[in-house]
Amino acid sequence: MKLNGVALFIFWTILILLSAWFYFDNAVAYLFGYRNERFPGNEFWFVAHIVGATCSLFLGPIQFWKFIRTKYLKFHRLVGKIYVVGTLLAAVSAFRLALIFDCIACRFSLIPLSFLLFITTALAWYTIKQKNIVAHKQFMVRSYSCALAFVFVRLYQVIPLDFMFGVIDNPEIEGIVTEWMFSILPLIIVEIVMIWLPSLRKTNLLPK
Numbered sequence: 001m002k003l004n005g006v007a008l009f010i011f012w013t014i015l016i017l018l019s020a021w022f023y024f025d026n027a028v029a030y031l032f033g034y035r036n037e038r039f040p041g042n043e044f045w046f047v048a049h050i051v052g053a054t055c056s057l058f059l060g061p062i063q064f065w066k067f068i069r070t071k072y073l074k075f076h077r078l079v080g081k082i083y084v085v086g087t088l089l090a091a092v093s094a095f096r097l098a099l100i101f102d103c104i105a106c107r108f109s110l111i112p113l114s115f116l117l118f119i120t121t122a123l124a125w126y127t128i129k130q131k132n133i134v135a136h137k138q139f140m141v142r143s144y145s146c147a148l149a150f151v152f153v154r155l156y157q158v159i160p161l162d163f164m165f166g167v168i169d170n171p172e173i174e175g176i177v178t179e180w181m182f183s184i185l186p187l188i189i190v191e192i193v194m195i196w197l198p199s200l201r202k203t204n205l206l207p208k
Helices: 003-031 043-063 066-071 073-099 104-129 133-152 171-199
Strands: none
Touching: 003 043, 003 133, 043 073, 043 133, 066 073, 073 104, 073 133, 104 133, 104 171, 133 171
16 A cells, blocks of 8 residues: 555544544434433434434545545445435534524534535535536535534544643633634645645746
8 A cells, every 4th residue: 555545544544433433422422312401402403413414424435435436426426415415404403503502602613614514515516516526526525624623623522722722721711712723723724735735836827
């Protein structure tokens, strides 16, 4: 296996393991009911969000597997449709739950994130309908990054942030900072890698 292949394997392994950890520590816990006191009377939106997020987290990696895209195009398209429907459902339900979230300050990061998840996913679907493959791939990366942001915001439970910015004594402020940082930072990194860096490559644009 070449160096790039090893790096990709490690990258996807980490993402899938993080998604699995988040899913069993949060989604499964919600389904079994020991945390649903935060949103009483909104069980429908709970289940809708978990079902949609399941599609986002575990079907997303399949869509980026080149072997499947080239060898099993029909399967790729079917999984893509399920991903789009599930992710749009996750985005709408996330918006609804954010409106009644008991951490009011957290709404200011969760609501924009749910909007971004919906828009990037909808544009991924629109661009493939327009047969714009390049734009479709880019919006799929953005959509999956937004879906993973919901995973990343839970990393503060296991990764101390003190070494990055210093100690934040107020737990609520620490939670808000974490929500913003892990929501927006992945999208910024994606844009830098996907758009900024390729634009720095040398190209001969001057007329001969």
